[in-house]
Amino acid sequence: xxxxxxxxxxxxxxxxxxxxxxxxxxxxxxxxxxxxxxxxxxxxxxxxxxxxxxxxxxxxxxxxxxxxxxxxxxxxxxxxxxxxxxxxxxxxxxxxxxxxxxxxxxxxxxxxxxxxxxxxxxxxxxxxxxxxxxxxxxxxxxxxxxxxxxxxxxxxxxxxxxxxxxxxxxxxxxx
Amino acid sequence: xxxxxxxxxxxxxxxxxxxxxxxxxxxxxxxxxxxxxxxxxxxxxxxxxxxxxxxxxxxxxxxxxxxxxxxxxxxxxxxxxxxxxxxxxxxxxxxxxxxxxxxxxxxxxxxxxxxxxxxxxxxxxxxxxxxxxxxxxxxxxxxxxxxxxxxxxxxxxxxxxxxxxxxxxxxxxxxxxxxxxxxxxxxxxxxxxxxxxxxxxxxxxxxxxxxxxxxxxxxxxxxxxxxxxxxxxxxxxxxxxxxxxxxxxxxxxxxxxxxxxxxxxxxxxxxxxxxxxxxxxxxxxxxxxxxxxxxxxxxxxxxxxxxxxxxxxxxxxxxxxxxxxxxxxxxxxxxxxxxxxxxxxxxxxxxxxxxxxxxxxxxxxxxxxxxxxxxxxxxxxxxxxxxxxxxxxxxxxxxxxxxxxxxxxxxxxxxxxxxxxxxxxxxxxxxxxxxxxxxxxxxxxxxxxxxxxxxxxxxxxxxxxxxxxxxxxxxxxxxxxxxxxxxxxxxxxxxxxxxxxxxxxxxxxxxxxxxxxxxxxxxxxxxxxxxxxxxxxxxxxxxxxxxxxxxxxxxxxxxxxxxxxxxxxxxxxxxxxxxxxxxxxxxxxxxxxxxxxxxxxxxxxxxxxxxxxxxxxxxxxxxxxxxxxxxxxxxxxxxxxxxxxxxxxxxxxxxxxxxxxxxxxxxxxxxxxxxxxxxxxxxxxxxxxxxxxxxxxxxxxxxxxxxxxxxxxxxxxxxxxxxxxxxxxxxxxxxxxxxxxxxxxxxxxxxxxxxxxxxxxxxxxxxxxxxxxxxxxxxxxxxxxxxxxxxxxxxxxxxxxxxxxxxxxxxxxxx
Numbered sequence: 001x002x003x004x005x006x007x008x009x010x011x012x013x014x015x016x017x018x019x020x021x022x023x024x025x026x027x028x029x030x031x032x033x034x035x036x037x038x039x040x041x042x043x044x045x046x047x048x049x050x051x052x053x054x055x056x057x058x059x060x061x062x063x064x065x066x067x068x069x070x071x072x073x074x075x076x077x078x079x080x081x082x083x084x085x086x087x088x089x090x091x092x093x094x095x096x097x098x099x100x101x102x103x104x105x106x107x108x109x110x111x112x113x114x115x116x117x118x119x120x121x122x123x124x125x126x127x128x129x130x131x132x133x134x135x136x137x138x139x140x141x142x143x144x145x146x147x148x149x150x151x152x153x154x155x156x157x158x159x160x161x162x163x164x165x166x167x168x169x170x171x172x173x174x175x
Numbered sequence: 176x177x178x179x180x181x182x183x184x185x186x187x188x189x190x191x192x193x194x195x196x197x198x199x200x201x202x203x204x205x206x207x208x209x210x211x212x213x214x215x216x217x218x219x220x221x222x223x224x225x226x227x228x229x230x231x232x233x234x235x236x237x238x239x240x241x242x243x244x245x246x247x248x249x250x251x252x253x254x255x256x257x258x259x260x261x262x263x264x265x266x267x268x269x270x271x272x273x274x275x276x277x278x279x280x281x282x283x284x285x286x287x288x289x290x291x292x293x294x295x296x297x298x299x300x301x302x303x304x305x306x307x308x309x310x311x312x313x314x315x316x317x318x319x320x321x322x323x324x325x326x327x328x329x330x331x332x333x334x335x336x337x338x339x340x341x342x343x344x345x346x347x348x349x350x351x352x353x354x355x356x357x358x359x360x361x362x363x364x365x366x367x368x369x370x371x372x373x374x375x376x377x378x379x380x381x382x383x384x385x386x387x388x389x390x391x392x393x394x395x396x397x398x399x400x401x402x403x404x405x406x407x408x409x410x411x412x413x414x415x416x417x418x419x420x421x422x423x424x425x426x427x428x429x430x431x432x433x434x435x436x437x438x439x440x441x442x443x444x445x446x447x448x449x450x451x452x453x454x455x456x457x458x459x460x461x462x463x464x465x466x467x468x469x470x471x472x473x474x475x476x477x478x479x480x481x482x483x484x485x486x487x488x489x490x491x492x493x494x495x496x497x498x499x500x501x502x503x504x505x506x507x508x509x510x511x512x513x514x515x516x517x518x519x520x521x522x523x524x525x526x527x528x529x530x531x532x533x534x535x536x537x538x539x540x541x542x543x544x545x546x547x548x549x550x551x552x553x554x555x556x557x558x559x560x561x562x563x564x565x566x567x568x569x570x571x572x573x574x575x576x577x578x579x580x581x582x583x584x585x586x587x588x589x590x591x592x593x594x595x596x597x598x599x600x601x602x603x604x605x606x607x608x609x610x611x612x613x614x615x616x617x618x619x620x621x622x623x624x625x626x627x628x629x630x631x632x633x634x635x636x637x638x639x640x641x642x643x644x645x646x647x648x649x650x651x652x653x654x655x656x657x658x659x660x661x662x663x664x665x666x667x668x669x670x671x672x673x674x675x676x677x678x679x680x681x682x683x684x685x686x687x688x689x690x691x692x693x694x695x696x697x698x699x700x701x702x703x704x705x706x707x708x709x710x711x712x713x714x715x716x717x718x719x720x721x722x723x724x725x726x727x728x729x730x731x732x733x734x735x736x737x738x739x740x741x742x743x744x745x746x747x748x749x750x751x752x753x754x755x756x757x758x759x760x761x762x763x764x765x766x767x768x769x770x771x772x773x774x775x776x777x778x779x780x781x782x783x784x785x786x787x788x789x790x791x792x793x794x795x796x797x798x799x800x801x802x803x804x805x806x807x808x809x810x811x812x813x814x815x816x817x818x819x820x821x822x823x824x825x826x827x828x829x830x831x832x833x834x835x836x837x838x839x840x841x842x843x844x845x846x847x848x849x850x851x852x853x854x855x856x857x858x859x860x861x862x863x864x865x866x867x868x869x870x871x872x873x874x875x876x877x878x879x880x881x882x883x884x885x886x887x888x889x890x891x892x893x894x895x896x897x898x899x900x901x902x903x904x905x906x907x908x909x910x911x912x913x914x915x916x917x918x919x920x921x922x923x924x925x926x927x928x929x930x931x932x933x934x935x936x937x938x939x940x941x942x943x944x945x946x947x948x949x950x951x952x953x954x955x956x957x958x959x960x961x962x963x964x965x966x967x968x969x970x971x972x973x974x975x976x977x978x979x980x981x982x983x984x985x986x987x988x989x990x
Binding site for chain 2: 024025027029031033035036038040041042044047048051055061066067068069070071102103105109112114116137140142144146149151152153154155
């Protein structure tokens, strides 16, 4: 069977930090917070990863951004906007959930982005997280779904594309 | 292969007791403290039970004499090597195995053929499977890689493989390895010399991702641009042969890195005459390749406070603008190293500074950096200085740096290590206004990567562990120490390997034990770098303390300096030298995927009965009186209901004046008899306890994560005072899921609250259950909502500062 193969023009491999040190990964926590009744989403990205990707994603010169995520608020805002458009959640019927962007912050070597949505009862969540995949082949977005103290993890990589990844939640659920 | 199948059986034993020779076949008790003897290889005369090299320890020696020429235009090297193999093993060898890493990049290699489309398999560019309505994707990088493959013949070209008499040797090339058959078996203690001619086309690092290769700079002034060449895995290298694995001929698949034998190298590299060569070893012919000025600058650098340029920025710029058709031969010599790498370019500026290490081993080490203009101020200021910082810190925890040079080279490789020489990637960026600046994160990254790669001189270049099998043995130990060195550079720099950094990985259900062969590890970064580094951090700061840990760690380093350790040698040495049983720690952190989650479930107070009925029964009466009365009775009272007993007071008996707590003579006699029957010591203890009126608390803990750890307690009393108490991990030894602990405090010292691991020192993944009484702990997001605005840690103004002042744009005002 002949498969369609699509070439992506914008992709550039950044050969970098790959050989002898940590590889690229972000950790995203989806926490069903019983106290607030919200599903809270915290994205944790290494600033250094983000900066290099940022330089590939955005025309820094045209936008007159410094590209310095650690200190430049406009760059932070642009990166936050980028992240929030590359993450989506949907319920069991694949109806996309509306996520409130609460804000972002820099803490040490990490850039954090926060979102939330009212938690509702569902046995299955559908997740997409394609941040940095459009530039960085190695990027793994590691998602921990935490509910009543139990953790279910998925690791989203470029090869999975932009299809929904479903996560079955433990049966106790949220009331 | 037999040696490895044994290793995998051992690993299975560790993963699940159900596969162990010794099994718990009733109940669900898990012995988290089961000793590791049945998992670790049996000690022998080559490596003993203490984790030391045994009395018959041996290792092979391989010496190389290489004469190589770089054809810059063709981007090809060719030359000859003469290898002297010395068999120090007690066994005779009928053949030698040789690693041919350049062949790993050939299209027919196992590495390439086993690379799954859209999946894992090899490093470098990736592809993407179709999904839903999305077509399959091939990245531009993958295209570039394939086109490079189409255009360039890849892999070693070998010829003239002969012994020292010129007789041809039988050999077979199998993928990225070659077996050379010896004319007669090489007996123990004998040497064998052979030579061969070889050549290969240099890979473009940015196209193929090979830990080495060339990087092209098309925009340089010189017509056609320039290249930086990095040479590693650049010659046929004899595989290691050890007492525990025999030939280390598990083929290179692209991830699990290298180990070789120690040996002496004599290398002559012929390159364009305007190139500067950075290399493992000591330059043997400075008079042929350096100018008088360069030699004088090098001499001056030995005692300089800051790095001195041997080749200045202006000289490098002039070099890279021109070019030459002449060539020069650089000659380097290195003694007792386990590998050899080098770099060559006309783009390099070169700075140097002597590191006055002191001691007898190598009092003066020349720290040097080679970098193009693209490295800029970042490299000029920080590369050589961070090379020295790394050596200063690492040597304190291990042994003196034994080599005469320590080099950092900027090229296309992000970070890679070889003896005396490291490749480091971070650079400045070019701005619109042609200036070069860098962000604070990039600066921290350069410092981090240089310290890390220079640190690899200690592990695994000197302490020669095998990264192909056990990546964590060098990456984990090295990440632990680069965290120590990083925090000593500037405590504000928040890198380092804090226990909290590994929490999201450890709590997840997609991971493999640290003790997993490199090519099979699912996520190498957290598995082989961060988790072992965090574990060692915890071992040092929480479990052993710095004094015991540092002694044991140094002992391991010194024992295995210039030798070949295995995981068991590390585990055994750390225990043997610290005098602390750590089998539970290695088992939990290295052999399982358990995480730390200790919950304090309940604290309750006990009151000591005096056994004296006059006192105890009165207390019981009071306790009952203190209970809230029945709502029913209260409402009856409010309604004015009269009690029968009050309406009929003429009828009374003994029980109307004596309740059930009334002390009888029978009680008194029993008490007196009890006192009489007590042992004098018991009586004394009872009397003292009654007098001291201490408080007795019982704390209940459960271990939800599975990983047994010490319980670090912060006790807060009603008078506001705090105390810290550490319950050793051994508290879990016979009850790994739940334990209780008695706490006795003096009269008046009443417990108000208890917190487990208040300082986040143990990588406990759930702090919600760490408090008693329970507290509502803000989630990260709740906390963020409460205090917005803690966003900025500092401001890098380098570029903004130079931005020209502008008149404000004309405003729009309604008139």
